[in-house]
Amino acid sequence: MTPTLSATIKAFRESDVRQAVRSTVIGGILAATALSPLDAQAPTANDGPARSFSVQGKGFLRNGQPHQVISGEMHYVRIPRAYWRDRLRKAKAMGLNTITTYAFWNAHEPRPGVYDFSGQNDIVAFIRDAQAEGLDVILRPGPYVCAEWELGGYPAWLLKDRNLVLRSTDPKYTAAVDRWLMRLGQEVKPLLLKNGGPIVAVQLENEYGAFGDDQAYLRGLEATYKRAGFADGVLFTSNQGGDLAKGSLPGLPSVVNFGSGGAQSSVAKLEAYRPDGLRMVGEYWAGWFDKWGEEHHETDGRKEAEEMAYMLKRGYSISLYMVHGGTTFGWMNGADSHTGKDYHPDTTSYDYDAPIDEAGNPRYKYGLIAAAIAEVTGKPAAPTPAPTVATTFPVSAVRRSASLWDNLPTPVRAAQPMTFEELDQNYGYVLYRVTAPAGAAGPLTLKGMHSYAQVYLDKTLVGTLDRRLDQETVELPARTRPTVLNILVENTGRVNYSHAIRTEQAGLTGAVTLSGSPLRDWQMFRLPMDDLARLKLSAKPCTGPCFYEASMTVSTPGDTYLDMRGAHKGQLWLNDHNLGRFWAIGPVHTLYTPAPWLKAGANRILFFDLTGDASNKLTTVNKPIWGKVTNHREAQ
Secondary structure, rough: OOHHHHHHHOOOOOHHHHHHHHHEEEEEEEEEEEOOOOOOOOOOOOOOOOOOOOEOOEEEEEOEEEEOOOEEOOOOHHHHHHHHHHHHHHHOOOOOOEEHHHHHHHHOOOOEEEOOHEEEHHHHHHHHHHHHOOOOEEOOOOOOOOOHHHHHHHHHHHOOOOOOOOOOOHHHHHHHHHHHHHHHHHHHHHHHHHOOEEEEEOOOOHHHOOOOOHHHHHHHHHHHHHHHHOOOEEEEEEEEHHHHHHHOOOOOEEEEEEEEHHHHHHHHHHHHHOOOOOOOOEEEEEEOOEEEEEOOOOOOOOHHHHHHHHHHHHOOEEEEOOOOOOOOOOOOOOOEEEOOOOEEOOEEOOOOOOOOOOOEEEEEHHHHHOOEEEEEHHOOOOOOOOOOOEEEEEEEEEEEEEEEEHHHOOOOEEEOOOOOOOOOOOOEEEEEEEEEOOOEEEEEHHHHHHHEEEEEEEEEEEEEEEEHHHOEEEEOEEEEOOOOEEEEEEEEOOEEHEEEEEEOOOOEEOOOEOOOOOOOEEEEEEEEOOOOOOOOEEEEOOEEEEEEEEEEEEOOOEEEEEEEOHHHHEEEEEEEEEEEEEEEEOOEEEEEOOHHHOOOOOEEEEEEEEEEEEOOEEEEEOOOOEEEEEOOOOOO
């Protein structure tokens, strides 16, 4: 007799958690498997392609038949393109019939009117891949997406005009949104259900009730969706339980978002708000994200499987956030903040403790959730795909280096410091330079410094300021003569949540004073680090803010992790790919390095370290390295 889900979960001992990633669920029983990651085939979750899709009463009709959406979120920009099909196939093997994704405005329009839908940003190809795997798609166009993503998906250049008001009816804002959504519509309209595509539903905005209650704003955005062609099918809003009334529109289905442990209370709020409305969870947080200097999150997969079964048995449609988190490559991590002062930048890893881990491997909760879905739907669970075995490769010692001081571009000059946006720069660093007059020791105050700064007199480091710690002042020593003051500022990720997004200009955003007196006549060196071909590298040792070059020798490309414990704080590039940020404060001490971005032979590693020295040394490991772990997910 096949054991029940509750019996399976009860038998799943805590000591089994680490080993269970190599297990499979067959009819709710855990057993070993040797399937290749791309060979695992799930039972058909959808009965052929969707020809019609609608809301009727409390549920959906798909091709005229009652239908339960069992979805999972994954983001094309966080998964190497070569792995899209692998991750989608694994999601389907878990029992999902739908994939949910945002569209990321700042990835697609890096400069006003300049669009990129190629390579990693090819959202059309990702959605087509989902369709090829037999999955429906729910699209969340935003324009605000949150997602622990830089500025919640907004292009940084919107903030160049400090009078523009994000997420409002400000005409300057709505004009930019209209232009973007119309352009996005050109890409994705052929993928809508009415045009034969897999997109069965579209979300209007994103948890707007947590931000405001302006119905005119939502109505205006709905009108834009209609003009862009997004509103011809199922259009819905999505909010947390306490925000449903503020973030919903009459006439549109409303769904609820929450994390594990909140199922009973949150579905009760949805049912009280819309007694006869659609029963759907738009985001069920099956994990949580990590922030620099804090703890790595591991949530209770057993509880999540139990709640999944509870909700599915009540007839709810569900979307797991995330089914696979992936990696926030490059500069694109966001930051959590409710006030702008409580600043918590997110890590490069977006593992999320999701059922499918950062490297695309099922972890123990994958099997438990698959069993929950199988028990409720009556469709036998597919074998759990075997994990991809990561490997290690030798990494050379640093061979060449280059001091930042010897590789500065032509400066921009202004009486007052300019923000990144005013300098037409989205990400990276800016070096601010001004003359500090002779005088006694005193406080240097960088009002509104966003978000990490090193302060130098000439080229001697005298202090560091970290927005995480609400630091804006450093004591400058006495000066017997006028001295060059260098302030190297990093944008460590703009806030993606709360009203703080409206004031997330990067760099020196306010007054700079020394002992209360303003400093004037600045030079600003733009350091977006988007073209490093002109670096003047040499074998000469380098200390301080430096670029370092090493080589990884690869026999046969395979997934690996760069162990960054031999470095301090900065950014790393592998061949032509910006793998992301590293920071010794953790909680993650590795950078996921995917096989498709490696080549047989020598692979160039270039990393920038703010406090580099002769001890800098990288290695590879075959699994991620985490610092302190927590099982607590803070309230959102």
